[in-house]
Amino acid sequence: MTEAMDARLPRFVLDDPEFLRDPYPVYRELRARGPLCRGGPAQWVVTRHAEVSALLRDRRLGREFPEEFQKLSVGPGPAVDFLRRIVIDRDPEEHTRLRRLLTRALNPPLVRSLAEPITAMTDHLLERAVTDGALDAVRDLAQPLPVLVMSTLLGIPVEDRAAVMERSIDVSKAFAVFIPEAERAAAHAAVVWLRDYFRGLLRRRRAAPGDDLLTAIATAREGDWRLSEEEAVDNALFVYYAGFETTTNLIATGCAALARHPGEQARLRADPSLLPAALEEFLRWDAPIHTTTRITLEPVEVGGRTLRRGRVVVLLLASANHDERCFTAPDRLDVGRRPNPHLSFGGGVHHCLGAMLARVEGTAVFGRLLERFGEIEPAGPEDWQPSGGGFRFPYCAYRSVPLRVR
Template sequence: MTSVGRVLPPRFAHDDPTVVVDPYPHYAQLRAAGQLCRFGPGQWGVTRHADVSALLRDRRLAHGFPEEYRRFAIGDGPATEFFGGISIVRDPPEHTRLRALMSKAFSPALVRRLSDHLTGIVDELLEPALDTGILDAATDLAYPLPVTVVCELLGVPTADRDIVRPRAADLARGWSTEVAEADRPHVHAAVVWLREYLGALLEERRHRPGDDLLSRMLAAGSGEDSLSQQEIVDNAVFLFFAGFETTRNMIGTGCAALLRHPNQLARLRAEPGLAASAVEEFLRYDAPVQGAGRMVLSPIEIGGHTVRAGRVLVLLLGSANHDESVFERADRLDVGRSPNPHVSFGGGTHFCLGAALAREEGRVAFERLLHHFATIEPAGEPVRRLTASGNIRAYDSVPMQVRPR
């Protein structure tokens, strides 16, 4: 990278414990200083909404990373190869082929058909709290809801779901620019287990197709355009992150935000039609994934600085979502915010394939939560799930005291 007058951008200490707990004041300082920040060795962070939004669609950036980079991020093991083959990190033409075939199997029509079923799942998860008056939004709702939905989409038998859930949670630990040493064995083991499990389930579907996602992925395409066995298995495994972790964290951080902003909770209760808008605001206000890494293919100039090919740009989604030039009173939670052009689902050809499902799960979860309980109050201090890189915003516990209607 070259810089005008040799003045380097400020450094973003993303792994500093105080930043991991609350990165937003630090983002504000970085945005005020410029469009770029130093992030790590060979890495530069992009701080402002206009740049992040444009770069999410820029063909000079690649989603795929060299194997040596993945080994640095997660260490040697099965997950190193796995994270290099899934659709989200592939570039055209491979990404185009994979996404087109997966989209046939994972259509918006499927999400629309799921709506009533989602209501039943959420009602069942909330039922114990009707008697106890205590609900942990993280463990009782945000965690089981999306993984149950993904299991149902893939046709995982009900009896197996309790053993699948912890593997899905372990897989999610691998979604970071640098995975903590203590987490790496869990991520590698989860990839092996989920590959074997879904591979066996896929073989069953070859002989006895159903109406599940695995069967539709088998049926999608034909001849040279069809998905291979490994592509189906690995992209099905990836759905345990794409269809689970983002939704889980959005529900957890959304509930925590409402407890901290009782005026917005009261507004949502008075205007239940704002549930869909509230989901968008939760995605903006405390984005489940804070940054998206991209490999620079050819030099890019940003704010008077040139980032050379071979460097990594980290598009700071969390910072872009709090850019004061785009979002009025960006530090305030506003469940009715409109417009709300957040970038939490990415953009361009890699816009999140499961965005429609995540939005619908969130809408139903918050609607049913307010439908069942006349009062929702804190029952203790929420416990953040802190990761070494701070890239994932999540809670291990969001205790609530609830009173049924």
């Protein structure tokens, strides 16, 4: 069946505020009608686990969008060039080269060595909650911890961290499917500022190497491969941003899930060995990244329809994570769920570069929360905001998750 015969397919609509706040009922309806639905012009949306999982690994789909597409989304300017240089938006063989060099820098021994420092950072951030008996999971933990981790990892001086984070939030707009005209200038200006800042740091590291991730990125080598200064700057900026955006959402949604499900919280306290499984369940339950996009490099058949070359394919990771065909009782939080083949870190060659770091941070956070507090309960309604861009776009993200702790 060809694309032209799609009139009966449902359409994936993004302009309903209630959908943005809780898209899961809509996902359920879309999955019930099939694995494929229509999006915008020349855009298809995939809803079910089997199809999303397969397409994540299908080399007939790529991440390297044409420059004209990115200019349409972001508007002409420096952010377009930034998007075309970072590892997440390159296809093999350039993706292979960039990923190997970045993996050499952000290597497993380095990430494992961070477990103890991250636990200490978490304890420091929880001190006030011990005294007050209250905690805002977003303001007091989910936002500051990943920024602190990435700033420490990259060797960003303490006095510069607030400015770097502020500009990085503006850069997040560049990852949206479409940026409103009024927000484009801020994204482009933030790319210029952050490039200048990271270029200065990088040059200082090349002159006087340290033991931080930025030095490792600047000096990464594999055979004849190395990163140019422009590649090192843009990918260091991307690693910084990706390292706090996704983990912030993981901590916020995980804390909300713990507080809302006292039975599962008690189960986890009674058996701490379930913590690794619980972390995977938080990732599945409300994915930090709801969607990822691809472009068809050649015709691909999905759900009995052939998608032509050059079509944008939106893979609904969060919908796939709740697919009844793959998960038993998918709408129930189960901290001992096994197996748990969630797709929150993507798959294939573009599997999340920072997945191991996110797991180390999540383990530290939820482990310390459960050890230090005998009860974690909601202390009021959660506050949401449209993310305005970034990996969770166009969904709402938590602005506040008030908790009562004892």
